[in-house]
Amino acid sequence: xxxxxxxxxxxxxxxxxxxxxxxxxxxxxxxxxxxxxxxxxxxxxxxxxxxxxxxxxxxxxxxxxxxxxxxxxxxxxxxxxxxxxxxxxxxxxxxxxxxxxxxxxxxxxxxxxxxxxxxxxxxxxxxxxxxxxxxxxxxxxxxxxxxxxxxxxxxxxxxxxxxxxxxxxxxxxxxxxxxxxxxxxxxxxxxxxxxxxxxxxxxxxxxxxxxxxxxxxxxxxxxxxxxxxxxxxxxxx
Amino acid sequence: xxxxxxxxxxxxxxxxxxxxxxxxxxxxxxxxxxxxxxxxxxxxxxxxxxxxxxxxxxxxxxxxxxxxxxxxxxxxxxxxxxxxxxxxxxxxxxxxxxxxxxxxxxxxxxxxxxxxxxxxxxxxxxxxxxxxxxxxxxxxxxxxxxxxxxxxxxxxxxxxxxxxxxxxxxxxxxxxxxxxxxxxxxxxxxxxxxxxxxxxxxxxxxxxxxxxxxxxxxxxxxxxxxxxxxxxxxxxx
DNA sequence: GCGGCGGCTGATTGAGGAATCAACCCGCCG
DNA sequence: CGGCGGGTTGATTCCTCAATCAGCCGCCGC
Numbered sequence: 307x308x309x310x311x312x313x314x315x316x317x318x319x320x321x322x323x324x325x326x327x328x329x330x331x332x333x334x335x336x337x338x339x340x341x342x343x344x345x346x347x348x349x350x351x352x353x354x355x356x357x358x359x360x361x362x363x364x365x366x367x368x369x370x371x372x373x374x375x376x377x378x379x380x381x382x383x384x385x386x387x388x389x390x391x392x393x394x395x396x397x398x399x400x401x402x403x404x405x406x407x408x409x410x411x412x413x414x415x416x417x418x419x420x421x422x423x424x425x426x427x428x429x430x431x432x433x434x435x436x437x438x439x440x441x442x443x444x445x446x447x448x449x450x451x452x453x454x455x456x457x458x459x460x461x462x463x464x465x466x467x468x469x470x471x472x473x474x475x476x477x478x479x480x481x482x483x484x485x486x487x488x489x490x491x492x493x494x495x496x497x498x499x500x501x502x503x504x505x506x507x508x509x510x511x512x513x514x515x516x517x518x519x520x521x522x523x524x525x526x527x528x529x530x531x532x533x534x535x536x537x538x539x540x541x542x543x
Numbered sequence: 544x545x546x547x548x549x550x551x552x553x554x555x556x557x558x559x560x561x562x563x564x565x566x567x568x569x570x571x572x573x574x575x576x577x578x579x580x581x582x583x584x585x586x587x588x589x590x591x592x593x594x595x596x597x598x599x600x601x602x603x604x605x606x607x608x609x610x611x612x613x614x615x616x617x618x619x620x621x622x623x624x625x626x627x628x629x630x631x632x633x634x635x636x637x638x639x640x641x642x643x644x645x646x647x648x649x650x651x652x653x654x655x656x657x658x659x660x661x662x663x664x665x666x667x668x669x670x671x672x673x674x675x676x677x678x679x680x681x682x683x684x685x686x687x688x689x690x691x692x693x694x695x696x697x698x699x700x701x702x703x704x705x706x707x708x709x710x711x712x713x714x715x716x717x718x719x720x721x722x723x724x725x726x727x728x729x730x731x732x733x734x735x736x737x738x739x740x741x742x743x744x745x746x747x748x749x750x751x752x753x754x755x756x757x758x759x760x761x762x763x764x765x766x767x768x769x770x771x772x773x774x775x776x777x778x779x780x
Numbered sequence: 781g782c783g784g785c786g787g788c789t790g791a792t793t794g795a796g797g798a799a800t801c802a803a804c805c806c807g808c809c810g
Numbered sequence: 811c812g813g814c815g816g817g818t819t820g821a822t823t824c825c826t827c828a829a830t831c832a833g834c835c836g837c838c839g840c
Contacts (some may be wrong), residue, residue: 309839323787323788328812328840334820341578344827344828345827345829346827354787354788355579355789355790356789356790356791357788357789357831358787358788358789360828360829361787361788366827366828366829372659376772395749396749407723419747432824438747439718440724441723441725443719446551450748454791455830457750458749458750459748459749459750460743460748460749460750461750462739462742463739463743464735464736465734466719466724466761467716467719467725467740468724468725468743468748470715470716470718470719470738471712471714471715471716471743471744471748474711474712474714474716475708475712475713475715476710476711476712476719477711477715478707478710478711478712478714479707479708480678480710480713481707481711482680482704482707484704485677486676487674487680487703487707488703489706498701499701499704502699502701502704503697503704503708504824505746506697506700506705506708506747507685507708507743507747507748507781508747508749509746509747509749510743510744510745510746510747511687511696511697511700511708511745512578512632512633512695512696512697512745512746513694513695513696513697513698543579550827560817560818564781581796581798582797582798582799583797591818591819591830592818592820593802593819593820593821594801594817594818594820595801595817595818595819597798597799597800598818602798602799603798712801
């Protein structure tokens with residue numbers, strides 16, 4: 307933690323405490339959830355006095371907000387770099403997936419908080435966190451829009467939807483690890499998941515039929531005709 | 544708990560109140576979120592006295608729990624029907640997607656609560672809601688396991704992951720509507736999304752290349768070599 | 781050594797809200 | 811007619827925390 311000496315040490319010392327608290331907040335939020343923990347928990351985790359938390363953060367909400375800002379902005383920056391960089395659609399998609407999984411590898415608990423607490427948190431506090439995901443989706447939808455013009459993308463796919471599906475797949479893939487469905491201590495599992503997500507997203511989950519056959523086989527043939535009828539009166543409450 | 548009468552009309556009258564409250568709870572939760580509302584809000588919405596809520600539900604948490612049970616069990620039942628029914632993988636995938644979207648069409652606010660409040664809610668109360676999604680994913684992973692044996696599925700895809708990706712795509716697709724990213728009053732948008740999700744999931748988002756060309760091109764060629772290096776020190780907090 | 785300043789402390793306060801409860805209304809039975 | 815009981819009411823209680831604040835170190839300059 308003392309590695310921050312690099313900068314002016316008086317400024318960094320103050321900052322060090324702040325970061326300690328932030329770190330503690332992430333850990334506690336990840337463990338008990340935002341609503342499930344007290345400021346006292348954060349203070350204890352950080353090993354500081356209760357009041358100090360309020361010296362660095364206006365209130366509990368700003369604490370979460372800050373966790374969000376630091377974590378999410380870093381993610382978005384990297385995604386933007388991928389989107390605006392060079393490469394084919396396939397490469398960029400893989401790049402976005404990699405960014406997400408790398409973030410998870412580096413700091414799983416921070417990712418857990420982002421996914422569980424922030425991305426989906428209902429319009430509680432002043433900044434609507436819903437925008438978070440929306441922004442990311444909008445951003446990468448440009449990727450798909452460009453790809454579509456370049457003819458890399460299927461004709462009938464809405465760029466916004468495509469982008470949403472990508473993030474949905476990534477998020478649920480990560481959620482599988484976050485919730486323990488998959489074993490996240492297994493590094494190779496992470497690697498495999500990473501590759502499979504991008505591949506499945508790009509090429510679909512169906513068996514790659516013998517070269518040539520499949521490519522010609524599938525066309526927008528409305529595979530839904532049967533199933534559409536089956537949903538009779540769902541979700542009565 | 545004399546509501547076991549179910550059919551007899553004196554039983555139904557009592558139950559009617561209960562259902563009124565439940566309905567109000569769904570609406571209020573959808574509007575302000577579980578933590579963002581007071582029991583008083585639910586009571587007011589239902590047009591009943593504050594105390595009556597506690598006559599029918601042990602506490603606030605049980606209220607949410609009940610919203611969850613009713614909504615989710617219906618969904619899972621329908622998904623199970625699809626999974627255990629007849630048809631190809633493609634048809635079943637489309638079926639699962641249809642079930643989800645139909646549920647949204649019938650009762651968007653209930654779906655919103657399920658997605659926003661319950662599915663991702665951190666391990667707060669006694670029943671771990673995390674299991675909800677996990678169960679559904681496990682259930683439909685059988686689908687993929689079978690398909691894999693039948694050779695319908697790509698060799699290298701883990702059934703569990705495939706199932707997770709499907710739900711991720713569905714969920715994020717719905718989230719787009721829930722959050723207003725997409726216009727949910729546009730019925731045809733829903734229809735299109737439904738079809739595109741299943742199609743993209745099955746066949747991928749890439750343009751169907753000229754027969755032969757694309758199919759031969761792609762192989763597990765680790766397209767990530769470039770992007771892997773780019774994430775230097777991600778998500779520093 | 782001394783005063784003062786900024787980071788730091790943690791008991792105290794106050795509000796918000798979950799849960800309780802005593803009383804009320806009204807239909808029914810004796 | 812009177813009293814019983816379950817559904818219903820909403821004021822009251824009680825408790826949990828977020829947020830405050832009055833003061834305590836320990837360092838630095840004088």
